[in-house]
Amino acid sequence: MAHLELTYPRPDVAVLTLNRPDKLNALSYELVEDLHTTLAEINANNDCRVVVLTGAGRGFCSGLDLSDPSPERAGQGTEFPRSGMRWQERIAELTARLHRLRQPVIAAVNGVAYGGGMGIALACDIRIAAQSARFCTQFIKLGLGGCDIGVSYTLPRIVGAGPAFDLILTARAVEADEALRLGMVSRVTPDGEVLDTALSIAETLCGYGKFGVESTKQVLWANLEAASLEAALHLENRSQILSSTSGDMRAATEAFHHRRQ
Known part of the structure; x- marks a missing residue:
């Protein structure tokens, strides 16, 4: 076994x-x-x-x-x-x-x-x-x-x-x-x-974006060790911009507008 x-x-x-x-x-x-x-x-x-x-x-x-x-x-x-x-x-x-x-x-x-x-x-x-x-x-x-x-x-x-x-x-x-x-x-x-x-x-x-979920896990663990709020924000900001290039945000936005209509 x-x-x-x-x-x-x-x-x-x-x-x-x-x-x-x-x-x-x-x-x-x-x-x-x-x-x-x-x-x-x-x-x-x-x-x-x-x-x-x-x-x-x-x-x-x-x-x-x-x-x-x-x-x-x-x-x-x-x-x-x-x-x-x-x-x-x-x-x-x-x-x-x-x-x-x-x-x-x-x-x-x-x-x-x-x-x-x-x-x-x-x-x-x-x-x-x-x-x-x-x-x-x-x-x-x-x-x-x-x-x-x-x-x-x-x-x-x-x-x-x-x-x-x-x-x-x-x-x-x-x-x-x-x-x-x-x-x-x-x-x-x-x-x-x-x-x-x-x-x-x-x-x-x-159901969420692939890159978004992976980067969220990484940022959460990394920011447990962040030296300051500023350092945490810098990492979050970069992660958000990188996530926006994956295409998942565009698809989610289109789906949201479609549901509203």
Whole structure:
């Protein structure tokens, strides 16, 4: 059975399913490598406009597979601690790869998103949670530092510094309703409906201009680091002018006038 499933319910939407349901989709060496390979494939697919990331079975992702926490293959022939650093960097690189992906990524979180699973969800552009979803940083409970796989960067920017410090230091579990209140997710759905909701959002995004959607994702992430309002405006202005040359604005304007008539 494949550790990762890639399907296209329509040519412009990719559904990426973590597929280790017996392990709550824990991150094994094979799954991490499959994610890197498949995300690179999706990034090169000019027909794909949006990616939906979800988990098979009862969970989104329970984090690192603790039955094999430091696989020998991941060390690439080096000894510890170099081998451990290679594996650590390879997992953490997934969050950067999700950021660099041209397509917006919607996390459809079903069940637990713990440790690395929460880190991957936070790296996505939109997060939708099923009512049974639970989030937990987990790392500090394992005798490690609480900051891993990008959470010290993403979580404070999503929920603010105060709540992020609380969640990372205490590693307490957050239910879906609290995640919504904190802004960790933007919607909560009944169990069994989270994937359909994510696909509906994907369909909406596919109705917008290709360049406009790609540049919007890039500008949003880039301006989280903007040094000033002026710097943010400069990037927005250039993106808008470039978007206006794609032809999508002309088509949208004509469609708007046609509807008015």
